[in-house]
Amino acid sequence: MSFPEPLxxxxxxxxxxxxxxxxxxxxxxxxxxxxxREEAAALARAILEAKDKLFFCSLCGCLTEKDxxxxxxxxxxxxxxxxxxxxxxxxxxxxxxGHYHGLYHxxxxxxxxxxxxxxxxxxxxxLLQRLVEKEAEELIVATNPNVEGDATAxxxxxxxxxxxxxxxxxxxxxxxxxxxxxxxDLTLSRAxxxxxxx
Amino acid sequence: xxxxxxxxxxxxxxxxxxxxxxxxxxxISGGNAQGKTSLLEAIYCLATSRSxxxxxxxxxxxxxxxxxxxxxxFVLREGRFLAEVGYRQPRQxxxxxxxxxxxxxxxxxxxxxxxxxxxxxxxxxxxxxxxRRFLDLExxxxxxxxxxxxxxxxxxxxxxNQILKEHRGGPLPHHSLIEPWEQAMAKAGSWIxxxxxxxxxxxxxxxxxxxxxxxGGAEEFSLVYHSSIDLGGGRDLDLMESSFKEQLSQGRAxxxxxxxxxxxxxxxxxxxxxxxxxxxxxxxxGQQRSAVLxxxxxxxxxxxxxxxxxxxxxLDDVFSEFxxxxxxxxxxxxxxxxxQAFITTAVPLPDFKSYRTEGAAFYTVQGGKIKIG
Ligand SMILES: [Zn+2]
Numbered sequence: 001m002s003f004p005e006p007l008x009x010x011x012x013x014x015x016x017x018x019x020x021x022x023x024x025x026x027x028x029x030x031x032x033x034x035x036x037r038e039e040a041a042a043l044a045r046a047i048l049e050a051k052d053k054l055f056f057c058s059l060c061g062c063l064t065e066k067d068x069x070x071x072x073x074x075x076x077x078x079x080x081x082x083x084x085x086x087x088x089x090x091x092x093x094x095x096x097x098g099h100y101h102g103l104y105h106x107x108x109x110x111x112x113x114x115x116x117x118x119x120x121x122x123x124x125x126x127l128l129q130r131l132v133e134k135e136a137e138e139l140i141v142a143t144n145p146n147v148e149g150d151a152t153a154x155x156x157x158x159x160x161x162x163x164x165x166x167x168x169x170x171x172x173x174x175x176x177x178x179x180x181x182x183x184x185d186l187t188l189s190r191a192x193x194x195x196x197x198x
Numbered sequence: 199x200x201x202x203x204x205x206x207x208x209x210x211x212x213x214x215x216x217x218x219x220x221x222x223x224x225x226i227s228g229g230n231a232q233g234k235t236s237l238l239e240a241i242y243c244l245a246t247s248r249s250x251x252x253x254x255x256x257x258x259x260x261x262x263x264x265x266x267x268x269x270x271x272f273v274l275r276e277g278r279f280l281a282e283v284g285y286r287q288p289r290q291x292x293x294x295x296x297x298x299x300x301x302x303x304x305x306x307x308x309x310x311x312x313x314x315x316x317x318x319x320x321x322x323x324x325x326x327x328x329x330r331r332f333l334d335l336e337x338x339x340x341x342x343x344x345x346x347x348x349x350x351x352x353x354x355x356x357x358x359n360q361i362l363k364e365h366r367g368g369p370l371p372h373h374s375l376i377e378p379w380e381q382a383m384a385k386a387g388s389w390i391x392x393x394x395x396x397x398x399x400x401x402x403x404x405x406x407x408x409x410x411x412x413x414g415g416a417e418e419f420s421l422v423y424h425s426s427i428d429l430g431g432g433r434d435l436d437l438m439e440s441s442f443k444e445q446l447s448q449g450r451a452x453x454x455x456x457x458x459x460x461x462x463x464x465x466x467x468x469x470x471x472x473x474x475x476x477x478x479x480x481x482x483x484g485q486q487r488s489a490v491l492x493x494x495x496x497x498x499x500x501x502x503x504x505x506x507x508x509x510x511x512x513l514d515d516v517f518s519e520f521x522x523x524x525x526x527x528x529x530x531x532x533x534x535x536x537x538q539a540f541i542t543t544a545v546p547l548p549d550f551k552s553y554r555t556e557g558a559a560f561y562t563v564q565g566g567k568i569k570i571g
Contacts, residue, residue: 111378113360119375147353151378158374 007033056088059130061106061123063088071104078102080137084127084156086110086144094142099189102140105130110148111155119155127156131165138166140195157198168195199309199507200538201241202278205269208260210236211566219540220559221273223532226542228563234542237563238313238512241540244270244281245309245510246339247293247302250317255285272309274507281309310339310501310509314516318490322478326467333394333468336401336497344393347386351463354382358446359458366457370450380446383462388438390463391425395433398423398468405496412488412527417472419492426465484521491516491524495531502537511539518545 003011007029014025032040056062057069064070071077071091081102085091086109094100107122131139139160143149157167171194200221206212211233228234235251239258242250249258259266265286272279282294293300320328338345358379365371402421409419427442445461453460470477470489477489501509511532517525532539533556542563562569 113357113364147350147357147382151354151357151382154378154381155374158377 056106056108059126060091060104061088061108061126062091062104076101079134081140082127082131082134082136082138083140083142085142086149086152090142093188094192097185097189097192099192102138103130103134107143107152110143110152112148122152124156124159128159128163131160131163136165138168140168140170140192141198142170142191153198161198167198169198170195199272199274199510201244201510202271202273204237204240204244204271205267206237206240207267208263209240209258209266209268210260212236212240213260213566215566215568217561217568217570219538220557221538222536223556223558224538224540224561225558226540226561226563226568227546228542228544230544233563233566233568234544235315235514236566237568238514238540238542240268241270241510242311242313242512243283244268245272245311246335247283247291248335250313250315255291256287259285259287310507311512312494312498312501312509313512313514314491314494315512315514316516316519318494319486321490321493322470322481322486326465329468330464330466333397336500337390337393337397340397340500341393344390347389351383351386351390354379354386355459355462355464358383362453362459363457365454367455370454373447376450377447380443383446383459384439384443387427387463388435388442391423391427391429391438391466392433392435394463394466394468395423400500401493401496403496404499405492408495408527408531409488409492412492412524417485418474419489420471420474421468421493422471423468424466425463426461427463487519488524491520491528498535498537502535508535508537511535511537513539513541515542515544517541517543 002008010029010032011022011025014020014028015022017025020028032043053065054063055067057064057067057072059068059072062069062071066073078101082105083094083100083102084105084107085094086107088106088108091104091106094104105123105127107124107127109117109122111117111119111122130136139156141153141156143152143156153169157169160167170191201219202221203216203218205214205216207214211231226234226237239249239251242248243258249255252258265284267285268281268283270281272281279296280294282292284292284294291302293302321332334344334348338348358376361371361376361379398421402419405421406419409417427438428445429438430441432438442462446459449459449461470481470486470493472481472485472489475481477486481489498509498511501507513528516528520528532541560571562571
């Protein structure tokens, strides 16, 4: 079975998305083709606009339209409190709880030698530099509650503690192996409040 | 729990078969390679989402087909439920309970089946990995958390081994790089060892009673866990954890040369002892069979004690291997219980006659087809 070339190309593009298998990619493609041209154009524009206008904040690494981002440039936020997370989307999750008012730092991953991810591949030197510059008092480690997230937290604690900064780990009542992304607001707020010193 | 009916499609040598079963004893006779063991495998697979014969799901697909499908109607205390297991190459096994997709880890623990098979002897005869797999499977079924802790442990172990491999032949990596993984290993690993110790102790106690009955009480039976971690005789989780962690950090230099971790529950083992002697090395064939049978009976008892549901017992052609004493004891064991049992046999045994009067159901398997009677 072979599709016309432009269709196959579209299916291939969709197949690259996380969680999208060939079957779903086909469904998405056929759906898109069944819709009016304006809808396809609007989607294409939205993709390019997001891609062109959004980038990673040079300080915290979150997704932003301006540099530094709105969190890093907001003087009302607690400048002595930092929270380190794995992914840009985790920043949005924590913001949605309305319970955190400090600064962020996004690692863009977690330690995993098996995936070739060591300290150099994460934004750890930047973190240390920011903590020192801001004379931070506390760092909350909110990496995911799984083996890699916990190991990353332990590694960060070993780096930061000698700087006389309090290091706390978010207290997860989350399902084992769960991602921050899937925690509901209440669980996440409680996890923030119940953080423990490492 | 019992299995009320079963449907097999393209499973081993079954093309398509639907059959109902007796809540008590089901006796299935037939020649070799006709599909008796495959029938038990199908039941086991529905209850545990695993095979007891292979680790490769593809092997269960009928030759020349690209999928198999199993459906079983189980009756539990809380009502009936429908289990479905499907597999299509090269995808993963799919499990549905009452029409809803389930993850294997969730499914694993809930539905007790115990298989008795001539291969059980491999528990004594083969290497430590067979015995670890036995313990891990039992512990996961009895305690859901075990499975996820075990996965965490192996994940952390592989990460640490990766670091050892990357630095192999060179100087030690900075301790801050390797310590987080050792911490994770020690935390999950010590918990795993404690659970295994507890499980083995429970199994030993239950198996001892059966062993005494099998052998007339003349010999003493015990199960002993051997850990590569220095436990110091205790079971205090914190002590075990710090002891394991210490051993890991002490071992770094030697392990760096090997490129692998040389201590931990992934290397542990347990032994069957009769009168204090290792049955594997010093036991007769008969003693080995009795030891394994006692362990399996203890396993069935354990499920009846800890689980909400009674176990389903699968006995794969075990009677022909046993002498009169063991056979009699196994029959007595079955008749004292209310569990559903599936017994396969290649030859009609005289003992089976008594079951007819107690309302056992009889089936014949030939060439991948099951007939009643
Ligand atoms: Zn920022």
